Amino acid sequence: MLQPLKVYADRRSQPSRAVIIFCRVNQIEFEEVTVDLFKSEHLTPEFRSIILRPFTDFLSFHQVGGNSPSPKINPMGQVPAIVDGRFKLFESHAILRYLASVFPGVADHCAAGASLVQDTTYQGSPLSLGLGGVSPGSWRTCNASSCGRWFSIAARQLMTWLEEGSCTWYPADLFTRAKIESILDWHHSNLRRGAATLVMHTVLAPFLGIATSPEAAKQAERLLMQSLGTIESVWLKGDAKFLLGSPQPSIADLSLVCEIMQLEILGDDVRDRFLGAHDKILIWMDNVKKATSPHFEEAHELLFQVKAIMQSKGPAASPKLKITSKL
Structure with missing residues (x-):
């Protein structure tokens, strides 16, 4: 069992x-x-x-x-x-x-289409693919013999479009998946580094009785502001509902939004100072919340309880703790 x-x-x-x-x-x-x-x-x-x-x-x-x-x-x-x-x-x-x-069925529903491209055919017809994208257009055509590995990649892309699958959390589409990976890698040294460090040195450290670093908080604030601007200008262009213009959230959307939610601990005024000028980010966060409701709200209940405690008591004289967590 x-x-x-x-x-x-x-x-x-x-x-x-x-x-x-x-x-x-x-x-x-x-x-x-x-x-x-x-x-x-x-x-x-x-x-x-x-x-x-x-x-x-x-x-x-x-x-x-x-x-x-x-x-x-x-x-x-x-x-x-x-x-x-x-x-x-x-x-x-x-x-x-x-x-x-x-876990079956989680990554996306486009993967099934890719398995049909075994002999460079789709529904019995030979494939002649273009390297310009995944939608119809005037492409420079290629085939398996002339384009080598790029043919298999383009075939996978075309199958995704032909099957009209719902690419979601971790797409089978190789190009989209690579872009999601780049966001996740960027997150650690930018958004996460800025937000988590700021929260630690302005609120959590005093609450837990740990020494703070005003200089670290200042640097984190600058990095956080830069990171929010990057998200809007690079991955939320136009009327994008989710990162990369996807109609559905990916694991990158979920990871980044949960990170930004940690700013709640700073209090409403401070949180709004960071997010108030970023309408696209606020709309995007709301989209992620709706797409994962009611589980998103339930998972964040404890965070709001901590926020309420901190606002009511302020920095507490707690025993010093050795924190190496991922808060």
């Missing part, structure tokens, strides 16, 4: 919320295991320690002697992390990619 997927998370963590929302929206059965970051549960030996396990504990066709190092949950001491049977994984973007790829 297969063990249920386990998601180790703290809903005060924006990447944790993204994974939880993704599972809920896509009806992926899982057990949520709360790891309280404020209590440093992510740093306990039970969560992060490396233990030695015999190779024979793992699926193998041959018995191998010796021991194999294996993390109990996540040796990095961060959330989210998942355990899927004997498989363990951390880093939210890697988890989202894994879930979208492993």
Whole structure:
């Protein structure tokens, strides 16, 4: 009997919320295991320690002697992390990619069309493809012999268009998927770095009794503003409903919006100072919320509770904690 997927998370963590929302929206059965970051549960030996396990504990066709190092949950001491049977994984973007790829019907519905291109035909007719895009037009035509690997890529693109599939969370379309990957990579060193650092050094650190850095907060504020501008100017052009002009959200939409939601902790006035001038971002965030409702709202309930506590008490004199979380 297969063990249920386990998601180790703290809903005060924006990447944790993204994974939880993704599972809920896509009806992926899982057990949520709360790891309280404020209590440093992510740093306990039970969560992060490396233990030695015999190779024979793992699926193998041959018995191998010796021991194999294996993390109990996540040796990095961060959330989210998942355990899927004997498989363990951390880093939210890697988890989202894994879930979208492993669970049937989640990634997108265009992948089925690509499987029809086995002998450079579509419904019995030879394919002669253009390299100008995925919609009809005056293209420079090519075939398998003249264009090599580009023919298979173009064929996949054309099949996506012919089948009129609903490309969504993690599209099979190679070009679109690569662009989503670029957004996710950009996110870590830009939007996330700016938003998370600002929240930590202006609100969370004082609340938890941790030393703050005004200079780090200033740099984070500048990076956050630049990042919001980049999202609008590069990925939300025109009347785009979601990133890259997609009619449906991707894992990049979900990850970035959950990150921006963390600004709620700063209070309404400060949040509005950052987002008030970015109408496109506000509309986009609302679109993501609606597309993932009611799970989006449910996953963020704890965040708003934390916001209310911070607003009522202000910075608290708490014991200093060693925080290496992904808040």
